[in-house]
Amino acid sequence: xxxxxxxxxxxxxxxxxxxxxxxxxxxxxxxxxxxxxxxxxxxxxxxxxxxxxxxxxxxxxxxxxxxxxxxxxxxxxxxxxxxxxxxxxx
Amino acid sequence: xxxxxxxxxxxxxxxxxxxxxxxxxxxxxxxxxxxxxxxxxxxxxxxxxxxxxxxxxxxxxxxxxxxxxxxxxxxxxxxxxxxxxxxxxxxxxxxxxxxxxxxxxxxxxxxxxxxxxxxxxxxxxxxxxxxxxxxxxxxxxxxxxxxxxxxxxxxxxxxxxxxxxxxxxxxxxxxxxxxxxxxxxxxxxxxxxxxxxxxxxxxxxxxxxxxxxxxxxxxxxxxxxxxxxxxxxxxxxxxxxxxxxxxxxxxxxxxxxxxxxxxxxxxxxxxxxxxxxxxxxxxxxxxxxx
Numbered sequence: 023x024x025x026x027x028x029x030x031x032x033x034x035x036x037x038x039x040x041x042x043x044x045x046x047x048x049x050x051x052x053x054x055x056x057x058x059x060x061x062x063x064x065x066x067x068x069x070x071x072x073x074x075x076x077x078x079x080x081x082x083x084x085x086x087x088x089x090x091x092x093x094x095x096x097x098x099x100x101x102x103x104x105x106x107x108x109x110x111x112x
Numbered sequence: 113x114x115x116x117x118x119x120x121x122x123x124x125x126x127x128x129x130x131x132x133x134x135x136x137x138x139x140x141x142x143x144x145x146x147x148x149x150x151x152x153x154x155x156x157x158x159x160x161x162x163x164x165x166x167x168x169x170x171x172x173x174x175x176x177x178x179x180x181x182x183x184x185x186x187x188x189x190x191x192x193x194x195x196x197x198x199x200x201x202x203x204x205x206x207x208x209x210x211x212x213x214x215x216x217x218x219x220x221x222x223x224x225x226x227x228x229x230x231x232x233x234x235x236x237x238x239x240x241x242x243x244x245x246x247x248x249x250x251x252x253x254x255x256x257x258x259x260x261x262x263x264x265x266x267x268x269x270x271x272x273x274x275x276x277x278x279x280x281x282x283x284x285x286x287x288x289x290x291x292x293x294x295x296x297x298x299x300x301x302x303x304x305x306x307x308x309x310x311x312x313x314x315x316x317x318x319x320x321x322x323x324x325x326x327x328x329x330x331x332x333x334x335x336x337x338x339x340x341x342x343x344x345x346x347x348x349x350x351x352x353x354x355x356x357x358x359x360x361x362x363x364x365x366x367x368x369x370x371x372x373x374x375x376x377x378x379x380x381x382x383x384x385x386x387x388x389x390x391x392x393x394x395x396x397x398x399x400x401x402x
Contacts, residue, residue, distance in 0.1 A: 026138070027145040027157045036141060051119075064391055065398070077387065080380050088169040092162045 039076070046072050060112040071112055075105045140379075146372035153366070164373035174374060176349065177357040178381075181333060184268070184353060188332040191272050193325060196279025197317070201309070203284055214284075217277040229341025232270040236342070256343060260350035263343045267351055270338055275328060282324040286317035318396060326389040333382060354378055 046069055057065040066074070079101040086097035147164055149157040168174050199217070204210040223231075236256050238244035247254040256266040290312065298308045336355035339345065345352035345360070352360070358378065362371035 025155065026142045027149060027151075027155070029145060029148060029157075029159060032141075032145050032148060035144070064395055073387070077380070077384060081384070084165070084169060084377065084380070087162060087165050091166050094162065 042072065042076075062112055066112055068109075071108050074112060075101075075108045078104055078108065143372045143375055146368050147376055148369075150369045160369065164369045165377070168370060168373045168377060173357065174377070177352055177354050180350075180352065181354045184264075184335070185329055185332040187268055188271055188275075189325060189328060191268070192276045192279050192328055193321070195272070196276050196324065197283045197321070199276065199280040200283035200287055201313070203280070205288070214281070217280055217284075220274050220277050221281075223274070225337035226341055228270065228274050229338040232266060232273075232338070233342045236266050258347050260347055263347060263351050266342060267339045270342065271332065271335070274338070275331065279321075279324045279328060282320045283317055286320035287313060290316045319393070322389065322393045322396065326386070326393070329389070330382070330386065333385070 049068060055067060057067050057070075059065055082101050082104060083094050083097045086094050086100070090096065146157075148159065148161060150160050150164075151157045203213045203217075220228075235241045235243045236254075238248050238255055244254060244256075253259075254262050256262040294312050294316075295308065298312060303311070334355055335353055336359065339351050339353060340356055340359075343351045345356045349357075358371060358374055361367050361374060
């Protein structure tokens with residue numbers, strides 16, 4: 023695995039994503055749900071909302087980096103607020 | 113109604129999952145790892161945090177390449193989609209000529225990208241190329257190697273030549289699926305040719321057209337080989353699109369860190385646009401009740 027040039031922060035990042043995917047898979051099996059229509063006027067399931075959250079969060083972090091630079095703690099807080107909004111209203 | 117759930121079928125997806133992990137996910141993870149480090153070779157890396165992302169996001173080089181790429185994709189779509197629909201509308205519906213046109217339209221799609229680039233590289237040359245020579249004979253000052261407008265025109269015409277057939281074939285498939293009864297009803301209502309197109313043909317083609325737009329957008333947004341062979345990204349940086357710039361940075365300059373950050377930003381833009389297209393497509397299908 024040395025060729026992949028792993029670092030602790032990137033490992034934590036991918037483990038978090040993997041855990042989220044595993045959690046949402048378990049949730050989908052244990053508590054199946056029907057898609058719902060939110061503010062975007064599109065049908066979304068929990069998985070779709072997770073995807074929208076992750077993709078949107080990536081852009082929030084990029085936007086933060088472009089405007090304010092590192093560190094990105096502020097962006098992380100914005101991402102959590104965005105995630106809550108997506109799961110509540112999308 | 114109770115429906116039996118059998119999740120064992122998911123195991124059939126396992127080979128694809130392994131293949132995608134091997135060919136896409138693991139390399140992508142490596143790119144993420146590279147994007148937060150710097151290297152001077154020999155697989156020795158130094159942690160730099162988000163420095164490369166900051167540098168890339170404020171880099172005029174990336175902004176310029178992205179701008180060129182967006183303009184290129186917009187021009188390609190603006191030409192190829194209407195032209196493809198026009199060609200499809202004028203293709204014979206059945207018989208020998210229908211088959212003949214289909215084969216003819218498929219021909220450019222079968223030519224490898226680098227061969228298309230080579231064809232146009234020679235075709236456009238003023239000294240030995242038919243196009244370049246003909247334009248020079250007409251008194252036009254055409255030279256794609258030192259004029260940015262000529263280089264852009266050549267790359268755009270080449271892409272239109274290569275890929276309009278795809279849009280035409282998809283639009284043609286959409287047109288062929290319209291039952292004759294629709295046209296008969298339009299005839300009874302004395303609908304004009306435009307009304308038939310606007311209210312029957314275009315809505316019935318919308319599904320395949322969205323696929324065509326998605327495919328053409330993605331392909332044009334990732335274009336590398338053809339402009340690289342024809343212009344090499346020049347003159348200057350006039351036709352240096354995102355992929356060409358990325359390869360120059362990663363392989364030409366061996367700046368793996370900045371190139372990794374660049375490619376991740378590029379990937380996110382592509383992912384976002386693909387998701388928007390996919391969402392629009394699936395919602396359109398649901399509305400039409402396919």
